[in-house]
Amino acid sequence: MTPNVDPITFxxxxxxxxxxxSPAAADKExxxxxxxxxxxxxxxxxxSVLTGDVAENWKTMLTEIxxxxxxxxxxxxxxxxxxxYFGEPIGDFNTEYAYRALVALAGLGANTVEVALYPKIEQDADGNTLLNFL
Structure with a gap:
């Protein structure tokens, strides 16, 4: 998830x-x-809000977030x-910024639940862990 860009450029x-x-009206606050x-x-x-080791702080923040x-x-x-599967409000996030960002990590965007499902599975029928990409 670490973008090849510094925070200033980002x-x-x-x-x-x-x-x-333009941001949506709901983003005003x-x-x-x-x-x-x-x-x-x-x-x-x-x-001026960037202090300390900016590159290291940026990398740490991206991992933690x-x-x-x-x-x-x-x-x-x-x-x-x-x-x-990811449920509502997928595809129409309004101000659920964390959810919007999480979905953006998995893909560029998403349709609403009326249009599509985005299933995920972590274990097979025997309980064995499968690969997890997110």
């Missing part, structure tokens, strides 16, 4: 992308919070026999 690219791909460090459409990221996202995403997981 946030400035996000700012640039938000110009042509979050945009107000992150505007404090100049994250938002057309802004330039405030590098992945585990947090997986844990957060479990509350949306549904069981269907031996299978788990």
């Amino acid at each position: 946030f400035n690219k996000a700012n640039e992308l938000m110009v042509k791909n 979050m945009l107000e919070k992150i505007a404090a460090v100049n994250i938002g459409p057309g802004m330039e990221f405030d590098t 992945r585990l947090k996202l997986i844990k957060e995403g479990q509350k949306f997981s549904k069981k269907l026999g031996q299978w788990d």
Whole structure:
């Protein structure tokens, strides 16, 4: 999950992308919070918030956030026999940012549950662990 990009480039690219791909109205509160460090459409990221070993801190944060996202995403997981699948609000996340990010790690996006299921299985019928890519 470690992108080959530093945090300054990452946030400035996000700012640039938000110009042509406007955030939803539901994101207003979050945009107000992150505007404090100049994250938002057309802004330039405030590098003064970066302290210490930026590269190492970025790498650590990316590792830790992945585990947090997986844990957060479990509350949306549904069981269907031996299978788990991602349930609502998949595909229409609104402000469920952690869930949106988790799904983005697994793929680019998702349809709603009315359109598709995204099943996952971790063990076979005998309880043997299968490969887990997320």
